[in-house]
Amino acid sequence: MKTVAAHAGVSAQTVSRVLRGTGYVSEATRARVLASVAAVGYRPNAVGRSLRATRTPMVGLLITDITNPFYATLHKSTEAVFRERGLTLMLLNSDDDPATERTQLDLVSSYRPSGLLVAPAVHSTLTTEDLAGFGAAVLVSRTLPGLAVPSVVTNEPEAMGEATRALLDAGHRRIVAVLGPRDASTTLRRESGYRDAVRAAGAEPIVRYTDQTGPGARAAIRRALQADPGLTAAVGFNAPVTEGILRGLRDEGLECPRDVSVVGFTDAPWMSFYPPPITVVGQPVAAMGELAARLLLDVLDGKPVTPGLHVVPSVLLRRESVAPPRPRPHDEKRTPCTS
Amino acid sequence: MKTVAAHAGVSAQTVSRVLRGTGYVSEATRARVLASVAAVGYRPNAVGRSLRATRTPMVGLLITDITNPFYATLHKSTEAVFRERGLTLMLLNSDDDPATERTQLDLVSSYRPSGLLVAPAVHSTLTTEDLAGFGAAVLVSRTLPGLAVPSVVTNEPEAMGEATRALLDAGHRRIVAVLGPRDASTTLRRESGYRDAVRAAGAEPIVRYTDQTGPGARAAIRRALQADPGLTAAVGFNAPVTEGILRGLRDEGLECPRDVSVVGFTDAPWMSFYPPPITVVGQPVAAMGELAARLLLDVLDGKPVTPGLHVVPSVLLRRESVAPPRPRPHDEKRTPCTS
DNA sequence: CGGCGGTATGTCAACGTTAACTTGTGGCAA
DNA sequence: TTGCCACAAGTTAACGTTGACATACCGCCG
Numbered sequence: 167m168k169t170v171a172a173h174a175g176v177s178a179q180t181v182s183r184v185l186r187g188t189g190y191v192s193e194a195t196r197a198r199v200l201a202s203v204a205a206v207g208y209r210p211n212a213v214g215r216s217l218r219a220t221r222t223p224m225v226g227l228l229i230t231d232i233t234n235p236f237y238a239t240l241h242k243s244t245e246a247v248f249r250e251r252g253l254t255l256m257l258l259n260s261d262d263d264p265a266t267e268r269t270q271l272d273l274v275s276s277y278r279p280s281g282l283l284v285a286p287a288v289h290s291t292l293t294t295e296d297l298a299g300f301g302a303a304v305l306v307s308r309t310l311p312g313l314a315v316p317s318v319v320t321n322e323p324e325a326m327g328e329a330t331r332a333l334l335d336a337g338h339r340r341i342v343a344v345l346g347p348r349d350a351s352t353t354l355r356r357e358s359g360y361r362d363a364v365r366a367a368g369a370e371p372i373v374r375y376t377d378q379t380g381p382g383a384r385a386a387i388r389r390a391l392q393a394d395p396g397l398t399a400a401v402g403f404n405a406p407v408t409e410g411i412l413r414g415l416r417d418e419g420l421e422c423p424r425d426v427s428v429v430g431f432t433d434a435p436w437m438s439f440y441p442p443p444i445t446v447v448g449q450p451v452a453a454m455g456e457l458a459a460r461l462l463l464d465v466l467d468g469k470p471v472t473p474g475l476h477v478v479p480s481v482l483l484r485r486e487s488v489a490p491p492r493p494r495p496h497d498e499k500r501t502p503c504t505s
Numbered sequence: 506m507k508t509v510a511a512h513a514g515v516s517a518q519t520v521s522r523v524l525r526g527t528g529y530v531s532e533a534t535r536a537r538v539l540a541s542v543a544a545v546g547y548r549p550n551a552v553g554r555s556l557r558a559t560r561t562p563m564v565g566l567l568i569t570d571i572t573n574p575f576y577a578t579l580h581k582s583t584e585a586v587f588r589e590r591g592l593t594l595m596l597l598n599s600d601d602d603p604a605t606e607r608t609q610l611d612l613v614s615s616y617r618p619s620g621l622l623v624a625p626a627v628h629s630t631l632t633t634e635d636l637a638g639f640g641a642a643v644l645v646s647r648t649l650p651g652l653a654v655p656s657v658v659t660n661e662p663e664a665m666g667e668a669t670r671a672l673l674d675a676g677h678r679r680i681v682a683v684l685g686p687r688d689a690s691t692t693l694r695r696e697s698g699y700r701d702a703v704r705a706a707g708a709e710p711i712v713r714y715t716d717q718t719g720p721g722a723r724a725a726i727r728r729a730l731q732a733d734p735g736l737t738a739a740v741g742f743n744a745p746v747t748e749g750i751l752r753g754l755r756d757e758g759l760e761c762p763r764d765v766s767v768v769g770f771t772d773a774p775w776m777s778f779y780p781p782p783i784t785v786v787g788q789p790v791a792a793m794g795e796l797a798a799r800l801l802l803d804v805l806d807g808k809p810v811t812p813g814l815h816v817v818p819s820v821l822l823r824r825e826s827v828a829p830p831r832p833r834p835h836d837e838k839r840t841p842c843t844s
Numbered sequence: 845c846g847g848c849g850g851t852a853t854g855t856c857a858a859c860g861t862t863a864a865c866t867t868g869t870g871g872c873a874a
Numbered sequence: 875t876t877g878c879c880a881c882a883a884g885t886t887a888a889c890g891t892t893g894a895c896a897t898a899c900c901g902c903c904g
Contacts, residue, residue: 167890177854182892190852209638212615213555214890217859222552233577241571245598254612257596259584273593276551299548413778436775439752506860516884521862529881553860556889 167208174202185210216278221301224254225462226274226282230262235405235434236451237285240306243455244283251463253280262287268296275299281462286310288350302465306458309351309475316465318458318476322352322431325447325480326359329429330401332445332482334367337490338399338427342390343371344411345403346378353403356431360401376410378403383410384417391418391426398491402430408437408444423489433483443485454478506547513541524549555617560640563593564801565613565621569601574744574773575790576624579645582794583622590802592619601626607635614638620801625649627689627717641804645797648690648814655804657797657815661691661770664786664819665698668768669740671784671821673706676829677738677766680708681729683750684742685717692742695770699740715749717742722749723756730757730765737830741769747776747783762828772822782824793817 171178176195183189184199191199202208216222225248229237245255258274260267267287274282281302286292294313297303305317333341343360346353357373364371374390376382383402387410391397400415402408408430415422422428423442430437430446437444457478464471510517515534522528523538530538541547555561564587568576584594597613599606606626613621620641625631633652636642644656672680682699685692696712703710713729715721722741726749730736739754741747747769754761761767762781769776769785776783796817803810 178890179855179892180853183853186892188892190850192852195852209611210615211617211890213552213561213617214859215892216552217556217861217889218891218893220859232571232580233574235572235574238572238577241596242598255596257580257594259581272548276549278550278552409774409778416778434775435748436773436779439748439755440775441780517860518862518885519883522883525862527862529883531882534882550860553889554862556859556891557861557863559889 167211170199170202170206170208173206174199221278221280223252224256224277224279225459226256226258226271226279226300228258228260228267228270228274228282228284230260230285230287232257232259236307236432236449239451240285240455243452244459247456247459247463260287264289264291267292271296281466283458283462288347302462304458304462304465306454307352311351314473316461316471316473316476318454318461318478319355320449320454320480321477322355322480323359323362325449325482326356326401326431327363328482329431329445329447330360330363331367332429332484332488333399333401333427334363334369336399336427336488339367339369339491340372340394340396341369341399341401342374342387342394342397343401343403344374344376344383344386344390344407346376346407348375350378356403372397376403376407378407380406380410380413383407384414385410387411387414388417391415391420395494397426398494399427399429399488402428405430405432405434405437408432408434408446412440412444420494423487424492425494427488427491429488438483438485442487444487445485446483447480448483449480450478506550509538509541509545509547512545513538560617560619562591563595563616563618564798565595565597565610565616565618565639567597567599567606567609567613567621567623569599569624569626571596571598575646575771575788578790579624579794582791583798586795586798586802599626603628603630606631610635620805622797622801627686641801643797643801643804645793646691650690653812655800655810655812655815657793657800657817658694659788659793659819660816661694661819662698662701664788664821665695665740665770666702667821668770668784668786669699669702670706671768671823671827672738672740672766673702673708675738675766675827678706678708678830679711679733679735680738680740681711681713681726681733681736682740682742683713683715683722683725683729683746685715685746687714689717695742711736715742715746717746719745719749719752722746723753724749726750726753727756730754730759734833736765737833738766738768738827741767744769744771744773744776747771747773747785751779751783759833762826763831764833766827766830768821768827777822777824781826783826784824785822786819787822788819789817 167178167181171181181199183191184196232238241257248255256274258270260270264287267290282300284305285307290310292310297315303315305315309317309319345357361371374386376386400411402411411428415426420426430444433446433448437446461471506517506520510520520538522530523535571577580596587594595613597609599609603626621639623644624646629649631649636654642654644654648656648658684696700710713725715725739750741750750767754765759765769783772785772787776785800810
């Protein structure tokens, strides 16, 4: 900047004024400065500016795994909102590990960002004061008990109930729910929706907990099918789990939806053209991201924001993976193909 | 920092020394400073540090769309390498638009990052001097003609040739290649592999260009099938295109691999469990990301790095979407299902 | 003709950190 | 005793930017 100032024969302050368009600058000087900027090849330095401003025009987005399409979409939708406000999004991976989550939070806080968006890890240990250091913080996708922070979630219990009822209405009675880790908040919320729906129909809940990965779910569904020959339907906790269920079914020589009906939670690109297309609870990911981003901006703008749950409704996408139940084939010699 | 210094009764410099573990500090002072750090709740300010250092411990990663699993994996793999070196990765989306690409580049350059990783947009207008402002720059996935910068790519021509030969060896002669935009470097490289293989087998190349999206490919394959009833196989340019091909096949009432064999380029999670599992050229995405990251670090460390192409070999994952050709059914009354 | 408001520009200081230098102590070999 | 070295601090300045304040010129009203 000093270089530009010297080149144009003005003070650095005048250059700053021209560049930001504030204060009084004569037309002649403005032109001269602009020419010098181009001549010298000056690029503004955001670091200096941030230091001066004590906060950086940046928002942190802390998620568990960018490889998960849910979070990729979340990044995309929030980034769009922030970009039009001149804020840069800083992506951070926690690998779903509380320790890494802390480390990454420390890291981003050292850049003095304007705000923070967090999708907490499963066994997150974050407290209100961890988040206090940030100008504004908003949780997405997962809540943390006892945190006085706005949280954007879906109506998981209701949506899970609706998904379960789709199976019940088709006539199914023995429906297994393949869930995530036993004590994760998402598991709790989705499990309750499932249980309520099943009980309301006078049936018995059947539940399996997993590490919410495809392989984990694949093993879990196989065990469930072997343990209970009466099973005719399954509910998947998330996209990878739903994939695991489908694989497990095939391992056991069963066909969907002929032998076992399947509904999932969280849509994925392949689900709409997989044969059969999978009936699934579509989370409005982009809408959630946008809402979260706007809430954060509201907090930044000093507008009043309710610090509790902000619910974005999910929709059940009825496709073709649900059929009326029929008794499972019982041939003892069936050899499961292990691949 | 001054607050900590005052609290511990030392100078700011001493606090700095303690925190960075450099220079001479007595054990007593060190303990006292550490206690004060905790008491005051001091968090280091990366902005101040960066200003002092004239460059930020950050690397930009400019890609076209984080929603694409290829780039998500690229982010994950490079992030891991950089993290262990204490560098933060700054993700930037170009939306595959040259103008946005420029804007984002300007933005990241204003933070004075240590380096830059770019997967250029299709019609990128980047020049060597655009990249000169960054300490180090490395291209990934796509090359740019005339750029004296290290580029990490796969052996696309060879891999595409191998994929094509998988079809030729099965007996196919009329194979359509559904490609990306006509003049993209990726299209050029993959197209040449396809053409060479087809010609070597004495067959005729059949080519369709698309916008490299699922819907675009879906329309393209349908047009190709309608125009040429002799087609018995297709090659997909990338994962979305391969998906589009599969959808288009189904639209036309054709089954894979019975009626039409398919091979793809770039693996996707669903391809290994789709019925049939898709034979595909698996790009070693993680390996490419890692190599690119390490090349960047080498440049940063002043080690000599070849400014040309760095090739990471792809592997053909032979699955079940290729079968011997059989004449396509020719019933004129077949009604394509438009969904 | 003194003073006031509008316009145009410059100077100074501060944001938080750290490289480079300076100051001061004690121990120990020459 | 002198001089040097290892150690343990402190002081200064600079990174790039901008808010706050100061300076200076102009025209015009009273």
